Amino acid sequence: MDLLTFLKTSYTPRHAVKNIERMLQARGAVRLDETDIFDTSPADGSVACGRVFGHLDEGALYYVKRGGSIILFRTGENGQEKFAVVASHTDSPCLKLKENAALSDGQFTRLNTEPYGGGLWYTFFDRPLKLAGRVIRPHPENPFALVSELFESDFDVVLPSLAIHQNREANEKFAPNLQTELPLLSLGKTDFDRLLNGAIAYDLFAVPDVAPFVSGAQEEFLSSPRLDDLAGVYTSVCALLDAAPLSGTTQVCACLEAEEIGSRTYAGAGADFLRSTLERIAGVFASPDSFTRSLLLSLDNAHSLHPNHPETCDPTNRVVLGGGVVIKGHAGGAYTTDAMTSAMVKTMLRRAGVPFQTFYNRSDARSGSTLGAISLSEVSLPSVDIGLAQLAMHSAVETMARSDLDALKAALDAFYAFDLHYHDDSAIVYRAEDDR
Numbered sequence: 001m002d003l004l005t006f007l008k009t010s011y012t013p014r015h016a017v018k019n020i021e022r023m024l025q026a027r028g029a030v031r032l033d034e035t036d037i038f039d040t041s042p043a044d045g046s047v048a049c050g051r052v053f054g055h056l057d058e059g060a061l062y063y064v065k066r067g068g069s070i071i072l073f074r075t076g077e078n079g080q081e082k083f084a085v086v087a088s089h090t091d092s093p094c095l096k097l098k099e100n101a102a103l104s105d106g107q108f109t110r111l112n113t114e115p116y117g118g119g120l121w122y123t124f125f126d127r128p129l130k131l132a133g134r135v136i137r138p139h140p141e142n143p144f145a146l147v148s149e150l151f152e153s154d155f156d157v158v159l160p161s162l163a164i165h166q167n168r169e170a171n172e173k174f175a176p177n178l179q180t181e182l183p184l185l186s187l188g189k190t191d192f193d194r195l196l197n198g199a200i201a202y203d204l205f206a207v208p209d210v211a212p213f214v215s216g217a218q219e220e221f222l223s224s225p226r227l228d229d230l231a232g233v234y235t236s237v238c239a240l241l242d243a244a245p246l247s248g249t250t251q252v253c254a255c256l257e258a259e260e261i262g263s264r265t266y267a268g269a270g271a272d273f274l275r276s277t278l279e280r281i282a283g284v285f286a287s288p289d290s291f292t293r294s295l296l297l298s299l300d301n302a303h304s305l306h307p308n309h310p311e312t313c314d315p316t317n318r319v320v321l322g323g324g325v326v327i328k329g330h331a332g333g334a335y336t337t338d339a340m341t342s343a344m345v346k347t348m349l350r351r352a353g354v355p356f357q358t359f360y361n362r363s364d365a366r367s368g369s370t371l372g373a374i375s376l377s378e379v380s381l382p383s384v385d386i387g388l389a390q391l392a393m394h395s396a397v398e399t400m401a402r403s404d405l406d407a408l409k410a411a412l413d414a415f416y417a418f419d420l421h422y423h424d425d426s427a428i429v430y431r432a433e434d435d436r
Contacts, residue, residue: 003405004212006234007224011132011152011207013068013090013257016230018150020070020237020255021063027241029061029072034276056284059245064277067267068257071277072240073250081248082293083278084416085381086239087269088232088300089259089371092225093119093394095159095183095206097131102192103182109190110182111157113206117260122174123396128156129183130209135199146200153195156209157183208396220322220402227390227398229259232299235405239412250281250290251416259300259371269371275379295344295420296383297412298336298372301400302326302359304389317360319389321401324355325411328385334369335385336376340427344420345384347429352414354407357389382422386411 001023010016021031056062056075063072068090095113103110111131115121131153139145159181164170183206185192196202212224233255240253254277258268267273282290305318319326327342328335342358349356361367372385388408390400419430 003231003234004224007212007226007230010090010226010230010233011130011209012134012203012205014134014150015132015152016090016233016255017065017068017070020072020233021065023237023241024061024063024072027061029063032062032064034064034066056281061241066273067265069255069267069273071252071254071274072237073252073277073281074240074243074245075281076247076249076251077245078247080250080282080284080290082290082295083250083252083281083381084246084420085252085254085274085278085294085296086236086412086415087254087256087274087296087298087371087375088236089229089269090233090255090257091117091260092207092228092230093117093260094208095119095124095129095178097133097202097204097206099201101204102185102190104189106189108187109185109192111185111192111206113178113182115178116205118394120392120395121176121178123392124208125159125161125176125181127158127396128209129159129206130156131204132207133202133204135196135202135204137197137199151196151199151202151204157185157206159183159206210397214402215399221399222402222405223397223399225397227400228301228393229299229387231388231400231405232301232408235408236299236412239409239416242413243416246417246419249419252278254375256371256375259374263371263374269375270377272378274375278379291379291381293422294381295341295422296336296372296375296381297345297415298370298375298383298385299387300370300372300385301387301390301393302328303361303393304391304400306391312362312365314360314362317358319357319359321389321391321399322403323357323389324404324407325349326357326359326387326389328359328387330360330367332367333373334367336372336383337385340422340424341382341384344422344427344429345386348414348418348420349411351418351429351431352410354411354414356407356411359387359389 096116098112208225215221258265263269329337388404421428
């Protein structure tokens with residue numbers, strides 16, 4: 001699956017997980033299930049701590065799913081000493097349908113929605129929006145059993161603007177009331193339950209249904225819904241699929257839901273999904289100290305210098321489209337980078353010939369945050385925040401430089417190929433082919 005198809009069809013986290021699973025199955029990955037009864041005795045007869053994944057073959061590719069999250073990993077050769085983890089998020093701002101969503105006055109039927117995440121909401125007006133997510137139905141052979149199915153509508157809806165003639169201040173200020181500004185479903189009264197074919201409940205969203213497109217005189221820009229953070233998700237999955245097994249290191253790609261709403265779900269970064277997965281892998285290989293030797297790349301995008309608004313950037317740590325991988329820092333811990341982890345990544349990128357730049361917010365502006373700091377509350381790994389520069393973050397259509405995607409892929413290829421030895425006061429950055 002190519003990037004543009006992935007961006008177009010990964011409407012929701014569960015759609016993204018399904019697309020990733022297709023990519024994994026095409027490469028022969030083995031699915032593990034959290035509900036299995038796990039073997040607590042590794043194949044070599046050693047004693048493992050806690051619940052583990054049973055016997056894992058060295059150098060093999062596995063994955064495990066939970067909700068709108070998926071973790072894939074390739075086990076190391078010659079045992080396990082540490083983890084190389086890339087974590088990104090599968091969700092983006094959109095409008096979530098409430099229960100009893102159909103709201104009709106007899107003339108029109110609208111959809112009762114509420115904001116999911118911090119969208120740049122004016123950009124959602126007058127664009128095609130698709131209804132997508134999952135529906136819960138009775139099992140066809142047992143009405144007391146429930147099954148979850150992916151859903152995407154075969155039609156679009158629209159959130160119409162009020163004409164400039166009726167809102168003369170629209171170009172001076174625009175502050176939509178998201179309880180009264182609702183997507184338009186139909187003329188007259190529509191039986192919404194019939195459209196869902198008798199679903200008992202649903203997690204449905206109105207999401208931008210805009211095809212990704214390239215622009216610029218040299219076709220240097222890519223614009224699409226959900227670049228934050230599906231560009232990082234897709235690139236990290238591809239990097240792990242392309243990676244060769246690394247001696248002593250399990251390479252991990254964690255794609256997690258709910259970052260845009262604080263990661264407070266049972267499958268988000270604030271849950272135990274990543275921690276329990278890593279613990280089970282470590283248990284197989286009997287390496288309880290694996291975490292202290294590991295490194296986590298928290299992968300999410302950063303604000304590029306905007307050519308029309310350069311005053312919004314920090315004076316010395318401003319990033320630009322086309323400038324390569326972004327390393328992000330923040331004194332308040334919104335980003336997890338410290339001096340040692342930053343130096344490790346910079347050294348790795350220099351040795352791999354990958355361009356990079358550093359990002360800080362202006363000190364008089366509120367910083368955003370991402371899943372890295374939240375995940376550290378569950379699993380303590382040395383960590384650094386990276387990403388790509390983009391414009392119009394949280395818009396219905398975001399923009400980045402196509403060359404930066406190549407830089408990110410090269411950076412993640414290097415991360416999965418380098419043997420990074422971390423200590424609080426020292427570190428060594430090896431390549432697999434280095435003579436040690």
